[in-house]
Amino acid sequence: MFLKGLEINNFRNFEHAQASFSDGLNIILGKNAQGKTNLLEAITICALGKSYKNAKNDDMVMFQRNDFFIRCSVHNSSVDKVIEVYYKKGDKKYIRVNGTSVQKISDLFGNLNVVVFIPDDLKLLKQGPSDRRRFVDMDLVQIKPDYYHNMLQYFRVLKQRNNILKNQKQYDMVKIWDEQLAWYGSRIVKERMAFVDKLSKAIKRVHPDFMPEVGKVQINYLSTVKKTGDLERNYREKLRESIHNDIKFKTTTCGPHRDDIVFLIDGVDARYFASQGQQRSLILSLKLAEMEIFRESIGEYPILLLDDVLSELDSERQRSLLSSLSNYQAIITGTHIQDDLFICGKRYLVDSGQIKEF
Missing domain, CATH: 1.20.1050.90 (RecF/RecN/SMC, N-terminal domain)
Structure with a gap:
């Protein structure tokens, strides 16, 4: 299983952003408070139907907006799936998998599996x-x-x-x-x-x-x-x-x-x-x-989401961690990474609610 792509609209500080991911290592870099963690949160909503932070739906809508939309493209057991989540203030959350509405949250589970690390x-x-x-x-x-x-x-x-x-x-x-x-x-x-x-x-x-x-x-x-x-x-x-x-x-x-x-x-x-x-x-x-x-x-392995884990480790432990992730798709946020530690995969820069590959 791996996440092929993510698209978000009016979610947190992102008016519109999209990214395609490597099936190996993906490093999302940026200064603090630029939105790196928000990207991981959006992915978990497509996996679990809610934020891993237990945030309220209204709090995840971008300031001065009325709704948010998230789309994840997933390759799961040799099958491509598209998971879409839409929420409008004052209404319930709507979830679709390959265009079919999810009536029970339990029917969402298993389409996109994640293991999440957060500093807490x-x-x-x-x-x-x-x-x-x-x-x-x-x-x-x-x-x-x-x-x-x-x-x-x-x-x-x-x-x-x-x-x-x-x-x-x-x-x-x-x-x-x-x-x-x-x-x-x-x-x-x-x-x-x-x-x-x-x-x-x-x-x-x-x-x-x-x-x-x-x-x-x-x-x-x-x-x-x-x-x-x-x-x-x-x-x-x-x-x-x-x-x-x-x-x-x-x-x-x-x-x-x-x-x-x-x-x-x-x-x-x-x-x-x-x-x-x-x-x-x-x-x-x-x-x-x-x-x-x-x-x-x-x-099959789930997707490993690691939020700000690199800042907790010295360079030797960073090297040990990154080398241990060769079998997984991992999406890791951080403020920086040494060039000699990044071997393969993709790198992204997040700045003021914008994400781009570099």
């Missing part, structure tokens, strides 16, 4: 559990067709259960929702556990050559529900055991919405004992491991 990802280890869950979920909705549906249903049921805990005294009605919560929740946990296990194995293969200063890495999924045996049954039992706490705190205290992922380096929690350099190396290795999981799961 360097804080992933120290951020809250919700950020680590979101990182796993963003990959799984692209890889597993049913995962997004299970997530939607789980949170619908969870909302109903929590409403009873908050607003009513008829707590016996909570049990009405427990069966559905256990059914959807156990499937989410099962997929996350399998993904994290694959991630733990993949990162062990990736990081020794890429970032040798990181020791032995292990990634574990921490579940509020017993992980061995029948997950659905375990979930139902945990809900029964937790009912008194749920009533006390007026919320559901167990389930995938409470789970976490822990990263270990040489057997110790990287949140507390890894140096800043080790944490940076671990996160970048994590992105390459994600790429390998996509290939193992769907038979």
Whole structure:
């Protein structure tokens, strides 16, 4: 899979811009606040239906404009596809794939797969559990067709259960929702556990050559529900055991919405004992491991989007990173790159909402 071209209109600071991409390395250069990150954001909207920044639709419309339009041309499994996203203020977002309207966002997933790095990802280890869950979920909705549906249903049921805990005294009605919560929740946990296990194995293969200063890495999924045996049954039992706490705190205290992922380096929690350099190396290795999981799961690599990663690395680590990307299509933003580090692919300059190849 690779992104052939991008066209945007009235998006962020771009009135109109378009670019064609190499199926290898693409470097987007420019000073800060010129729009480099906006290009990556536009690509993720075509992949996921929304901004990876969780930005509001109105905020992405260019100043003093009423709508935006994004078109991505993709080569996917020997098939060319065109994904178009149109949004007008006060209306919903319209998405089409090869001219056919997408009625459910889950039907968009898989047409353009992406793995994204942003500078905030360097804080992933120290951020809250919700950020680590979101990182796993963003990959799984692209890889597993049913995962997004299970997530939607789980949170619908969870909302109903929590409403009873908050607003009513008829707590016996909570049990009405427990069966559905256990059914959807156990499937989410099962997929996350399998993904994290694959991630733990993949990162062990990736990081020794890429970032040798990181020791032995292990990634574990921490579940509020017993992980061995029948997950659905375990979930139902945990809900029964937790009912008194749920009533006390007026919320559901167990389930995938409470789970976490822990990263270990040489057997110790990287949140507390890894140096800043080790944490940076671990996160970048994590992105390459994600790429390998996509290939193992769907038979091809996604597109790797790296925002401002070069500024975080010295020249030796820049060289190591760029040399490790030979198997992928990578689109990387930055303020500069040494000429001797750029071997092949394309370079672009972004300046005041304009992009051109050079």
